[in-house]
Amino acid sequence: MKSALEKYELIHNLKIRSDDKLTGGIEMISNMLRFSPSFFEGFDEVLAPEFARLTRESSRTRAYPQVNMGVTDKSVEVYLFTPGLEASELDVSIEKNLLSVSGERTKDDLDKNAINRRERFVGKFKRTVALPEDVDPDQTEAVYRDGVLHISVAKKAEVQPCQIEVKV
Amino acid sequence: MTTNTGTEAAVKQSNNEVSTAQQESNARAQSLELTPAADIHETKDGAVIYIDLPGVSKDSLDINMDSDVLTIKGGVNLNTPDDLNPTYMDVHAGFYSRKFTLSSELDSAKIDANLKNGVLQLEIPRSEKHKPRKIEVKVA
Numbered sequence A: 001m002k003s004a005l006e007k008y009e010l011i012h013n014l015k016i017r018s019d020d021k022l023t024g025g026i027e028m029i030s031n032m033l034r035f036s037p038s039f040f041e042g043f044d045e046v047l048a049p050e051f052a053r054l055t056r057e058s059s060r061t062r063a064y065p066q067v068n069m070g071v072t073d074k075s076v077e078v079y080l081f082t083p084g085l086e087a088s089e090l091d092v093s094i095e096k097n098l099l100s101v102s103g104e105r106t107k108d109d110l111d112k113n114a115i116n117r118r119e120r121f122v123g124k125f126k127r128t129v130a131l132p133e134d135v136d137p138d139q140t141e142a143v144y145r146d147g148v149l150h151i152s153v154a155k156k157a158e159v160q161p162c163q164i165e166v167k168v
Numbered sequence B: 001m002t003t004n005t006g007t008e009a010a011v012k013q014s015n016n017e018v019s020t021a022q023q024e025s026n027a028r029a030q031s032l033e034l035t036p037a038a039d040i041h042e043t044k045d046g047a048v049i050y051i052d053l054p055g056v057s058k059d060s061l062d063i064n065m066d067s068d069v070l071t072i073k074g075g076v077n078l079n080t081p082d083d084l085n086p087t088y089m090d091v092h093a094g095f096y097s098r099k100f101t102l103s104s105e106l107d108s109a110k111i112d113a114n115l116k117n118g119v120l121q122l123e124i125p126r127s128e129k130h131k132p133r134k135i136e137v138k139v140a
Helices: A004-017 A024-034 A036-060 B002-031
Strands: A066-071 A075-081 A091-095 A098-105 A115-117 A123-130 A135-145 A148-155 B038-042 B046-052 B061-066 B069-075 B085-089 B095-101 B112-116 B119-125
Touching: A066 A123, A091 A135, A091 A148, A098 A148, B038 B095, B046 B095, B069 B119
Parallel strands: none
Antiparallel strands: A066 A075, A066 B085, A075 A148, A091 A098, A098 A123, A115 B038, A135 A148, B038 B046, B046 B119, B061 B069, B069 B095, B112 B119
């Protein structure tokens, strides 16, 4: 049985002997082995902050936009949390009982020399929610206020509860 | 007749229980805090912070500075109809809260806050003595 060090030397030597014949991929692996004592140091330096950033962000970054939905006797109410957009930048459509909202959130114009830390969503988005079968998409109202898009879709008249008067 | 009154009373009781349960769950939702996403940009002039606070109006926003800690709190108000039955929720709490510790280089007395479309922009200038400045070299 060869010790780990002997194996390491063997690979090391192999690398040296066949240096010019090695292809990129093998050379890379071989380089990793050659630099193994410091390899993980480099790993830490480069990846640890990135890893920390990702884990931190995953706890805060959520789906964009977030949605809350509910029903009343007369309507279906959808609230989409789309902060940072103008009402005109939101595209709302209903097709076959699927309500879609799309748009794009752009980066803020800033000094190039700024030190930045970003958590907020940037880019294009589209969120689709299924509406119940009994809605009337022709009677839809959308209001955008304080970064929340509120869409109210009326239920069809025949499914709305109605009071029946009993005549004497 | 007596049984009827008995049933009525029982229904009322359970209604009360339901409403208490609802109040409790509302109270729980109010006490739960969401951590809003924030961007921090630091330049030579100071810091700019953007915080996503959808559903927060100017009236329900509270910005507080205590020694070097800047606290942002905001209540979400969606004006939902009273008889709304929630069917799906991404946002479970009705309250945002976030704290930032400011460096002494920043001038916390001159914070400029701007709330627009559910995004709070805070501009905090660097205090004059901490701003980078050029030192003229005089020729002797």
